[in-house]
Amino acid sequence: MIETLIDRIASGDLAPGAMLPSEGDLGAELGVSQGTARKALMDLERRGIVRRRQGVGTFVTARTPESALFHFFRLRNPDGSHAAPALEEENVRRRRSLRDEREALFGKPDHVFEIERVRSVDGSRLVHEVSVVPAALFPGLSERSPLPNTLYVLYQHAYSIAIVQANERIRAVSGKPEVCARLRVAAGQPLLRVDRTATDLSNRTVELRTSHFVTEEHCYAVALT
Template sequence: MSVHKLEFPDRQDGIEKAEPLGFRPLYRQVKAIFVRRLVDGVWAPGEGLPSESQLAAEIGVSQGTVRKALDELAAENLVVRRQGRGTFVAEHDERRILFQFFKLVPDHGERRFPDSAVLSIATGTADAAERAALDLDEAASVIRIRRLRSLDSTPLIVETLSLPQQLFPGLETGPIPNNLYSLFAGRYGVTIAHARERLKAVALNPGDARALGVAAGLPALQVDRVALALDGMPVERRLSICLTEEAHYLSDLR
């Protein structure tokens, strides 16, 4: 395990560069060390972290500073606090994805994880939109996964995922699980930390309408999402076309 000591305020061993507008608080520097360990796989999904006192002694800061850094990671769903057991690296289980990343909720019923059916898998050179979203060069290849997502056997979403082929080699040849983010973390060491979404009202094109089993031209919600890894690198573009006649997009603002 890598060891960092913060013996002096101006020391930057193992810490990201200071933010432009002044020196970061000490707990933010400690948080950066912890995030780097997550990125490097020093702490794996589901693994228990050392105690706060152990981390404080190792890094050379107070236990309160460590606690504040871990509190921020918990607020960002990167670690999980379990009373009486300690702090654990968060896993991309269905419950976490459901509340952090899946926002379509039935108008009448509880929020739940959708079923998925893969419609096609292909590889090819990234187009302009994919290059812009994933920060790829013109020669980069992507894996495109098109799938149908349903709630209570009713198709509600048709989506196309674009993934850098270099980052996920071989993904196109194997079975595609419903929970892709767990696969990313377990097989490729890529943990999705957060995502950016753009929402837009659209009319269903004929291809999407056929996949959803409805008429072309019906109104739908388009969600254009870019998922980012722990280090801020864009790793997935997901374009989702959602039917909202019996469902709605729910976002908790805090």
């Protein structure tokens, strides 16, 4: 049942923000008990695919700029509040994929879009990002530049690709000269490197992202639940 609902959401049959049938109606439609339907919806809610409003109903999660930003952008101000990034520079280009990109991304794409961005917080350049996505899944992406601050909202609304999970590896590195130049810091300055693999509703790897953060006055916060 869960797979059926995910397929309907991924196909666009159940669009972002759409209200799902009641547990009883959903169970009858799919040929399962109301209890089974309830458990499936609870699991989808836990995974962030749907949201339930008491006394109202269950809705397909729709990423808004604010929800996507604060869910996936984890840089925090010294007082612990969310840091709101602004776009400083952007370059979007279509190119042939590298071997490790072909192996990791859905469809083993021969071509990808590379999105390089520099983002600032309160006027200071703090983030250098390089995101790589399969060209076949994001047709015309380069023509949309400049892209919105929150890429995952664009992915969902323009391409029906909803990011539901991002796995990250974090390590401290000495900044390479080209990255430090874009961030306007001294070459070799310690930076926080975050390598992200993002998957969508259908468990497809649709984005690889490498980010470098200046964290002298800010921190990269992760909440464990």
